[in-house]
Amino acid sequence: MIKSFRNKQLKSLWETGKSRIDGRLHNRINRRLDRLDSAETPEDMNLPGFDFHKLEGHNPPRYTVHVNGPWCITFEFHEGDAHVLDFEQYH
Numbered sequence: 001m002i003k004s005f006r007n008k009q010l011k012s013l014w015e016t017g018k019s020r021i022d023g024r025l026h027n028r029i030n031r032r033l034d035r036l037d038s039a040e041t042p043e044d045m046n047l048p049g050f051d052f053h054k055l056e057g058h059n060p061p062r063y064t065v066h067v068n069g070p071w072c073i074t075f076e077f078h079e080g081d082a083h084v085l086d087f088e089q090y091h
Contacts, residue, residue: 009087
């Protein structure tokens with residue numbers, strides 16, 4: 001289950017369906033958030049097209065799924081829940 005967000009616009013999209021994030025990305029983001037909300041382990045996000053992987057050099061560990069172009073959703077995972085979700089260009 002999704003427990004917390006770092007990015008306010010990502011949180012707004014999840015909670016209200018509205019956000020200042022480019023509207024062309026909303027469907028792709030929502031598919032990833034829906035899956036993340038039901039995930040029990042980070043590896044549950046390892047689906048075709050998501051380009052799931054663990055980010056190096058983070059403690060606690062952070063993971064990422066690709067959205068579009070350079071945009072990704074990054075997150076931490078603790079005790080079966082997703083935390084500190086961010087929408088970022090980390091490359």
